[in-house]
Amino acid sequence: MSESTEKKMVRLRSSDGEVFEVEESVAKVAKTLQDMLEEDCADAVIPITCVRAPILTKVIDYCKDQVMISSSSSTTNNPNERTEQERKAWGQKFMEGVDSSTLCELLVASNFLNIEGLLNLGVDKMVSMIQGKYPQEIRDMFNVVNDFTPEEEEEIRNQNAWAFERDPYYKKRSSSK
Amino acid sequence: MERCGDFDCLRPRKKPRLENNLMGENASAEDLISHLPDECIFEIFSFLPSYRDRFSCAAVSKKWLLLQANMRATAFKTAVSALQKQGDKTSRCLEGKKANDTRLAAIAVGICPRGGLRELCIRGSFPSRGITDFGLEIIAQACPNLKSLVLWNCLQIGNRGLIALSQRCSSIEKLDIFNCPLVGDEGIISLARNCHNLSSLSIESCPSIGNPALQALAAYSSNLKSISLTKCRLLNDEGILSVFSSLPVLERVKLVSLNIGDSVLEAVGRHGSSLATLCLENISGVSEMGFRSIKRLKKLETLSLKTCSGFNDKCLKAIGTRFVALKRIAIANCAAISDEGLKELSRSTMLLESFKLQECHNVSPCGLKEVLLNCKDRLEVLSLVNCKGLDEMDSSVFTTPLPRCPLLQSLTLNRCYGVGDNFLSWLGTSCVRVKSLELVGLSSITDKGFLIFLQALENQNKGLIDVDLSGCLQLSDISLLALTSGFGEKLKSLRLEGCQRLSDKCLSLIAEFCPSLLDLDLSGCGISDGGVFSLVKSEHQKIEVLSLDGCLDITDKSLSFLEVMCGNLVGLNLKRCPRLSEQGITSVRQNLWWCDLLY
Numbered sequence: 067m068s069e070s071t072e073k074k075m076v077r078l079r080s081s082d083g084e085v086f087e088v089e090e091s092v093a094k095v096a097k098t099l100q101d102m103l104e105e106d107c108a109d110a111v112i113p114i115t116c117v118r119a120p121i122l123t124k125v126i127d128y129c130k131d132q133v134m135i136s137s138s139s140s141t142t143n144n145p146n147e148r149t150e151q152e153r154k155a156w157g158q159k160f161m162e163g164v165d166s167s168t169l170c171e172l173l174v175a176s177n178f179l180n181i182e183g184l185l186n187l188g189v190d191k192m193v194s195m196i197q198g199k200y201p202q203e204i205r206d207m208f209n210v211v212n213d214f215t216p217e218e219e220e221e222i223r224n225q226n227a228w229a230f231e232r233d234p235y236y237k238k239r240s241s242s243k
Numbered sequence: 244m245e246r247c248g249d250f251d252c253l254r255p256r257k258k259p260r261l262e263n264n265l266m267g268e269n270a271s272a273e274d275l276i277s278h279l280p281d282e283c284i285f286e287i288f289s290f291l292p293s294y295r296d297r298f299s300c301a302a303v304s305k306k307w308l309l310l311q312a313n314m315r316a317t318a319f320k321t322a323v324s325a326l327q328k329q330g331d332k333t334s335r336c337l338e339g340k341k342a343n344d345t346r347l348a349a350i351a352v353g354i355c356p357r358g359g360l361r362e363l364c365i366r367g368s369f370p371s372r373g374i375t376d377f378g379l380e381i382i383a384q385a386c387p388n389l390k391s392l393v394l395w396n397c398l399q400i401g402n403r404g405l406i407a408l409s410q411r412c413s414s415i416e417k418l419d420i421f422n423c424p425l426v427g428d429e430g431i432i433s434l435a436r437n438c439h440n441l442s443s444l445s446i447e448s449c450p451s452i453g454n455p456a457l458q459a460l461a462a463y464s465s466n467l468k469s470i471s472l473t474k475c476r477l478l479n480d481e482g483i484l485s486v487f488s489s490l491p492v493l494e495r496v497k498l499v500s501l502n503i504g505d506s507v508l509e510a511v512g513r514h515g516s517s518l519a520t521l522c523l524e525n526i527s528g529v530s531e532m533g534f535r536s537i538k539r540l541k542k543l544e545t546l547s548l549k550t551c552s553g554f555n556d557k558c559l560k561a562i563g564t565r566f567v568a569l570k571r572i573a574i575a576n577c578a579a580i581s582d583e584g585l586k587e588l589s590r591s592t593m594l595l596e597s598f599k600l601q602e603c604h605n606v607s608p609c610g611l612k613e614v615l616l617n618c619k620d621r622l623e624v625l626s627l628v629n630c631k632g633l634d635e636m637d638s639s640v641f642t643t644p645l646p647r648c649p650l651l652q653s654l655t656l657n658r659c660y661g662v663g664d665n666f667l668s669w670l671g672t673s674c675v676r677v678k679s680l681e682l683v684g685l686s687s688i689t690d691k692g693f694l695i696f697l698q699a700l701e702n703q704n705k706g707l708i709d710v711d712l713s714g715c716l717q718l719s720d721i722s723l724l725a726l727t728s729g730f731g732e733k734l735k736s737l738r739l740e741g742c743q744r745l746s747d748k749c750l751s752l753i754a755e756f757c758p759s760l761l762d763l764d765l766s767g768c769g770i771s772d773g774g775v776f777s778l779v780k781s782e783h784q785k786i787e788v789l790s791l792d793g794c795l796d797i798t799d800k801s802l803s804f805l806e807v808m809c810g811n812l813v814g815l816n817l818k819r820c821p822r823l824s825e826q827g828i829t830s831v832r833q834n835l836w837w838c839d840l841l842y
Contacts (some may be wrong), residue, residue: 116278166275167275170275170276170278170279171275171278173279173283174278174279174280174283177279177280177282177283185283185286189283189286189287189290190290192287193287193290193291196287196291196296196299196300197291197296198295198296199296199299200299201299201300201302201303204299204300204303205303205304208274208275208276209274209275210274210275210276210277210303210304210307211274211304212303212304213304213305214302214304214305214345217341218345218346218349219302221341221346221349222298222301222302222308222349222352222353223302225349225350225352225353225354226294226298226301226302226349226352226353
């Protein structure tokens with residue numbers, strides 16, 4: 067980090083117009099940006115059209131952290147020197163308090179920018195949110211519109227009812243819907 | 244920690260946006276997850292392998308359902324063992340509106356963990372949003388054990404879907420495909436190559452399927468036992484010949500409205516050593532020479548010919564020289580058939596159980612006599628429909644009594660307008676044990692002929708179960724008296740449509756003598772409220788279906804009788820009854836709410 071003044075800076079513009087200046091090494095954590103930088107588009111501001119400023123901030127945080135890990139262990143040439151447990155704990159901490167809306171945007175961003183580590187964190191979080199939930203709970207969580215006709219919904223329920231047979235909670239909920 | 248702190252600072256900036264969205268809930272509540280690319284959602288699903296989570300996700304929205312249906316078993320990060328649930332229904336039928344990809348996906352997700360469907364039947368009707376190849380691909384993935392597939396009117400299904408199915412569902416045994424214009428040779432070829440258990444194939448009105456498809460079947464489908472080809476304009480001798488010459492195990496063949504010639508039937512005769520059923524319909528290119536080859540089919544039990552102009556007496560004679568196994572024969576609209584041919588044929592068909600003639604106008608009572616004389620021991624079904632030659636011009640034939648046919652159970656005389664009292668009473672001696680009697684549109688027969696016919700039925704026979712006298716205009720209450728008092732005990736169905744001379748009296752007879760009656764059709768009979776009353780007042784009547792279509796004298800009074808006394812009714816036809824009021828119908832609808840009402 068001490069060399070940061072000599073480092074080349076990259077400017078990123080979020081979808082809502084905010085410009086972020088980050089070190090090139092940080093930007094390069096995102097594979098998509100790395101490809102762009104290698105093709106010499108560095109001087110201009112890179113527009114990240116599908117990511118809003120708050121999300122981009124969070125993404126940059128993640129990238130900075132990755133750079134810090136790799137620079138602290140640059141001699142061993144092993145960026146994942148932190149133990150598995152530490153990484154997990156760090157990831158959980160990073161995702162703590164992220165609500166479903168932010169999470170979705172983070173996933174879109176990490177998918178677009180091609181940051182595998184962040185994508186995996188997001189998917190893990192998403193899985194833990196969906197697991198064990200009922201359809202309506204999932205819809206509420208992500209604002210998904212129920213576009214089934216009542217007949218289709220009934221059909222799906224009938225086809226799948228056997229998996230919920232011993233679950234009075236499900237029956238009660240599904241019949242009240 | 245600092246980072247998380249940073250993040251928390253950002254949250255307030257984001258919040259207002261979310262609240263805005265929530266306020267305009269109906270119109271613009273943003274679907275957060277819809278921005279995610281499919282591969283992202285797939286990735287998430289792959290960590291949720293349990294059935295409950297899969298089903299919950301599938302029930303969220305159409306998009307999620309389709310994504311979930313497209314998850315392959317191998318895509319999940321952790322495996323969940325397949326569930327075997329015994330005695331569960333593994334066949335599904337989707338019809339009309341219900342035949343769409345969404346339903347198919349729902350079925351796929353639900354049935355997949357249980358080993359998939361065995362039978363799937365799709366009868367589409369919606370040209371715009373029916374089942375597509377995408378839907379079939381989903382099924383292919385979810386149902387590797389599919390055995391039977393029916394695709395009717397699937398206008399959007401093409402080769403892609405069929406190829407996917409044939410590659411993944413290699414145990415398909417039965418395919419019935421009708422009016423699928425986009426399915427062509429490629430799909431059928433893939434099926435032939437991959438599904439070696441294919442035993443039954445029916446292709447109808449598929450204009451893109453041609454000879455290469457049949458050649459592939461000939462090459463690969465050695466287990467094919469039944470094939471039915473109807474109205475496929477690309478098919479001709481070349482393809483069909485290859486099927487018959489390569490597949491000697493064929494047992495059942497049906498060819499309808501195809502452009503084929505004599506060589507095809509010669510091939511059938513030469514190679515069809517296992518053939519038990521042969522149906523040919525609307526085949527104009529085959530001549531006498533071709534049809535003569537039928538005689539070589541030693542195992543043939545059922546022969547059905549309709550609108551085959553080349554089929555004539557000489558063919559029947561040729562068949563008659565060899566045949567012994569034939570049990571069922573049906574000939575329709577073959578003008579060249581006459582008494583002579585039937586005589587020759589019946590000499591060698593002692594095992595004949597079913598004899599059906601339709602629109603063969605050159606057959607006279609003499610020909611019928613020959614058939615009955617020769618086949619009297621085994622004959623069970625006799626059906627004569629619209630044969631103008633069955634008349635009473637030559638009355639000398641009626642002096643020879645017909646033999647008794649002890650097994651004859653079903654007699655149909657439908658729209659043979661030449662049939663009168665003499666013919667009917669003459670035929671009666673053969674039909675002594677008949678259970679199902681259909682005398683329809685015989686406008687010349689009177690009470691006299693019908694009474695003699697009934698008298699010939701053996702005394703111990705109370706066995707009449709179904710009787711249809713529709714359109715026998717001259718029958719009066721006298722016939723009904725003889726019928727009901729003598730044979731009403733076991734009668735289940737009685738149809739008297741258009742018997743104008745029947746009056747209210749016949750209804751009290753029915754009420755008195757027919758305790759087992761379930762289905763009564765009085766359409767166009769001259770009955771009134773009094774008749775209906777006498778019918779329903781009987782305590783033991785349990786009629787389920789009643790038609791009063793076109794009974795001009797029926798008024799709301801009848802309806803009130805029916806409401807009170809016919810608790811068994813499940814179907815009621817009140818069409819064309821001008822004296823019924825709107826209120827009367829409404830009242831019936833309310834009081835007999837379980838009953839299907841036509842008006």
